[in-house]
Amino acid sequence: MRRLALVTLVVDDYDEAIRFYTEALGFRLAEDAPRPDGSRWVVVEPGDAAGTGLLLARARGQEQRARIGDQTGGRVGFFLHTDDFARDHARMTAAGVTFLEDPRHEPYGTVAVFQDLCGNRWDLLQPAA
Numbered sequence: 001m002r003r004l005a006l007v008t009l010v011v012d013d014y015d016e017a018i019r020f021y022t023e024a025l026g027f028r029l030a031e032d033a034p035r036p037d038g039s040r041w042v043v044v045e046p047g048d049a050a051g052t053g054l055l056l057a058r059a060r061g062q063e064q065r066a067r068i069g070d071q072t073g074g075r076v077g078f079f080l081h082t083d084d085f086a087r088d089h090a091r092m093t094a095a096g097v098t099f100l101e102d103p104r105h106e107p108y109g110t111v112a113v114f115q116d117l118c119g120n121r122w123d124l125l126q127p128a129a
Contacts, residue, residue: 020117024095069119085110085126
């Protein structure tokens with residue numbers, strides 16, 4: 001096995017999620033295809049290089065809706081690496097992304113926790129050289 005291709009993220013609405021990930025976070029829309037059951041296959045990816053993408057899956061039923069925004073029990077569950085923390089932090093802040101803390105410098109890099117549109121916690125992280 002060579003890489004983890006996709007991680008599912010349960011969302012309320014496809015178009016709202018696509019807008020957040022592409023406009024606020026700067027991801028690219030890799031796929032958006034209808035499925036026979038009325039759902040859509042929606043994949044967003046950070047950057048241009050092939051890597052791990054997010055499969056945005058609209059919640060079905062109460063059990064899945066209850067998980068929206070808390071898929072990792074309140075922990076940071078997603079880690080978005082950058083090569084220029086200050087640039088991306090400023091761009092994301094200007095786009096309305098909610099950061100839960102000020103940037104901090106740790107031995108492993110510069111980091112700040114933010115929330116996606118559903119409330120899931122992410123690290124924006126520029127790893128130390």
